[in-house]
Amino acid sequence: KDHGKGRYAAYDLELDRRSVQHAELGAELRQALGTHGQLHLVYQPIVTLPEGQITGVEALIRWQHPQRGLIPPSEFIPVAERTGLIVPLGRWIMREAAAQAAAWADDPATASITMSVNVSARQLREPGFPEELAAVLHETGLEPSRFTVEVTETAVFDSDAALTALRGIHRLGARVALDDFGTGHSSLGLLRTCPVDILKVDKSFVDGVTGTAEQAAIAISLIQITSTLRLAAVAEGVETAEQAEVLHRLGYRLAQGFYFSRPASPGQIYPLLTRAAHAQ
Numbered sequence: 001k002d003h004g005k006g007r008y009a010a011y012d013l014e015l016d017r018r019s020v021q022h023a024e025l026g027a028e029l030r031q032a033l034g035t036h037g038q039l040h041l042v043y044q045p046i047v048t049l050p051e052g053q054i055t056g057v058e059a060l061i062r063w064q065h066p067q068r069g070l071i072p073p074s075e076f077i078p079v080a081e082r083t084g085l086i087v088p089l090g091r092w093i094m095r096e097a098a099a100q101a102a103a104w105a106d107d108p109a110t111a112s113i114t115m116s117v118n119v120s121a122r123q124l125r126e127p128g129f130p131e132e133l134a135a136v137l138h139e140t141g142l143e144p145s146r147f148t149v150e151v152t153e154t155a156v157f158d159s160d161a162a163l164t165a166l167r168g169i170h171r172l173g174a175r176v177a178l179d180d181f182g183t184g185h186s187s188l189g190l191l192r193t194c195p196v197d198i199l200k201v202d203k204s205f206v207d208g209v210t211g212t213a214e215q216a217a218i219a220i221s222l223i224q225i226t227s228t229l230r231l232a233a234v235a236e237g238v239e240t241a242e243q244a245e246v247l248h249r250l251g252y253r254l255a256q257g258f259y260f261s262r263p264a265s266p267g268q269i270y271p272l273l274t275r276a277a278h279a280q
């Protein structure tokens, strides 16, 4: 009994320590948002199978903290969501990514590239999200069809506000991708009721394609469903040539992962993009 009590106390302490850390991180994130240079975006190519030609990129945020070093988004995005900072942060991300995409669109060598941006549940449900996206597209001059909003199925599941926002995004002519598909508490019915264009098949299922029939089953089912519903599918987290080859054989036409390219700065990405344009 006493043992159990001790464990709970330790657990509470751990919780307290973490909430203090989160509060600190929140305050520092607020500061970083107002400072130039701590936050930046990197871009990871989305490529065709089997050619490996870049059709677009996904923007991923990075926080270079002056003392703590590089903090991964998995640590500070949840804090940003809890504190509400995700709203101004998300606004900054959307603007920055759209401006980058518009710059690439103006350059004949990179003109055909699309931009995908992660939008969290809280940001999507914020009233006026589609209007904000419309303003960003207008100000940057980016063609709406070149812009994809990536949302998780959890963000749209059971939320009328999120569904309304997705319809608004579609009305602008921008695209919607369901991220990490298969990992949340979704139902396949969501694919029919929700305005969605692209399914991003989670890495956990991609990892299975070179395994047993059971391990590969979900990746196989998902490509069949997307093809029947006329959705595009992107295989996420491809790390080996063998995975790329099997995915192609299963019918996947788009992929993303370290095997093709790690997320990189616009300067590092540019030569890859122009090479893609020349190969076309």
Ligand code: C2E
Pocket (backbone or CB within 6 Å): 044, 059, 060, 061, 072, 073, 074, 077, 093, 118, 119, 120, 179, 180, 236, 237, 238, 239, 256, 257, 258, 259, 263
């Ligand atoms: P996500 O949207 O599923 O992004 C894909 C993550 O997988 C990225 O991690 C990417 O670097 C990583 N990845 C890509 N290819 C591979 C691979 O072959 N192997 C492995 N092991 N990993 C791969 P990252 O950049 O750390 O982002 C983690 C998550 O944080 C993202 O998952 C997304 O949910 C969130 N996130 C990142 N940037 C943003 C943002 O700008 N806004 C919002 N709201 N969330 C973001």
Ligand code: CA
Pocket (backbone or CB within 6 Å): 058, 118, 150, 179
């Ligand atoms: Ca994503």
Ligand code: CA
Pocket (backbone or CB within 6 Å): 179, 180, 200, 202, 236
């Ligand atoms: Ca994902």
Ligand code: CA
Pocket (backbone or CB within 6 Å): 180
């Ligand atoms: Ca993920």
